[in-house]
Amino acid sequence: MTAGGPVDGVVLGLPSPRLRPYVARYVGYRERADLPLVRREVAGAFVVLILGWGAPLDVEDPRSGGPSAYGVDSFVAGTFDGWCRTRTVGVGEGVELLLAPLAARRIFGLPMDELANRAVDVTALPGGWLDRLRCRLAAAPGWPERFALLDAALAARLAGSEPVDPRVAWAWRRLTASGGLTSIGWLAGELGWSRRHLAVRFRREVGLSPKTTARLLRFQRAYAALTGPACSAPPIPDDDAPGGGTEAPGDGADAPAGGAGASGESAKPGGGAGQPGGGAGGALGGAGELADGWAQLAARCGYYDQSHLIRDFREFAGDTPAALLAARTAATAGR
Known part of the structure; x- marks a missing residue:
């Protein structure tokens, strides 16, 4: 499918090898909605980046009583601890990326607690690089060229970024590898921190507290059993230790991967290009x-x-x- 193709659908792109610890895949999409299309998006311990052109999107968090973002075609949604709705009408086209929080921390250069439970228009983010990238993607002749532009832009951002706190990265890996079952008290003890100090440091790098993140990881594992094939977190090396030992690629910011979005529509804009899972076993029968x-x-x-x-x-x-x-x-x- 090319950028101007008349057929609605999706195109999946694989990032370059050096980016795969950070980004699982690129999801290019084109869809037409002649009537308002409303989707329910589930919560998750991941960050969504949509760079789009065409029909704008409204994002509504029912807890806030109003839109979190209105009339946006490109936005970053941080880690969310509640479900939300998206609404669009018209012809939309763009690309969606699903990022682990530690990867997003480095790519965007922002503390993740500034993005948690928010959908932020890319024009409101510092530097303007995402909006410039969106314009270049829209002007590209096809999806191979767009995916190459994404590779170059993300690699440049990572090359100029500061690494995340290795102690928080270690705690994140422990939580994800266990599907959210690791004791928060044990993590704090291994790090020599109080639970309160761990929560403060963890929120800055991930967006939500360790306890809430653990709940989301358990939910993602169960949700994956309903919506698609199971997926497992990368194994933790036996000699992994807080603040030392073997570090996973990308400061432990292993890219999320998983099944279908909340609406059951795979890889649609704002529709969750897959929820990260934690090794949940097969889907239920019906x-x-x-x-x-x-x-x-x-x-x-x-x-x-x-x-x-x-x-x-x-x-x-x-x-x-x-x-x-x-x-x-x-x-x-x-x-």
Whole structure:
């Protein structure tokens, strides 16, 4: 598909090898919505960058009572601990990137707590480099050229960036590798910090507290079981230690990867080009799954019980697991 092609769809691009610890993939998209298209986006411990041209997008956080961003075609959405809605109409085209928070910290050069629970128009970010990149992407003749522009721009940003705090990177890797099951008290103790100090340092680099991040990682693991194939966090070397030992590529900012977006529409603008998972096992069988199936999923993903799982789904996805699975099954059957 070329930039001016008449067919709606997506094009997936693989970043250059040196960028893969930071960015899982590029998702180019073109879609037409003759009527307002509304999607529900789930929460996640990841950062979304959309560089688009064409139809603008509204992003609404129901907790705020109003739009988080209105009429934007390009924005950065930080780590979110609640679900939100996006709305668009018309023809939109652009590219979506899903970033681990530590990668976003280096690429954007901003403390991640400044972006948490926000969708920020790229024109409001320092330096103007993202808006200039958007213009170059829009003018490029096709997707191979656009993906090459992204490679060059992101590599330049990383080359000039400061590394993240290695102690926070270590804590992040421990949390992601365990699917959010590592004790926050244990992490603080291993670092020689109080839980409060760990929370302050962690928010600056990741955007949310370690406790909230752990909850999101557990949710992502369960959500991946409903929406797509499982994916696992990179293994942690045996000699990994806080502030020393073996460092994973990119300061532990391993790129997220995963299944489908909350709406069941893979790789659509603002639609979540995949939720990072934590090794959640296979997808459930269907919307009529017995209660024991949900209880098993809850236990596998580190929840106390089924009701604990359902509470987190309501908070982070806006509905119960059964309702989300039923909607996804119905949408798939209708295609």
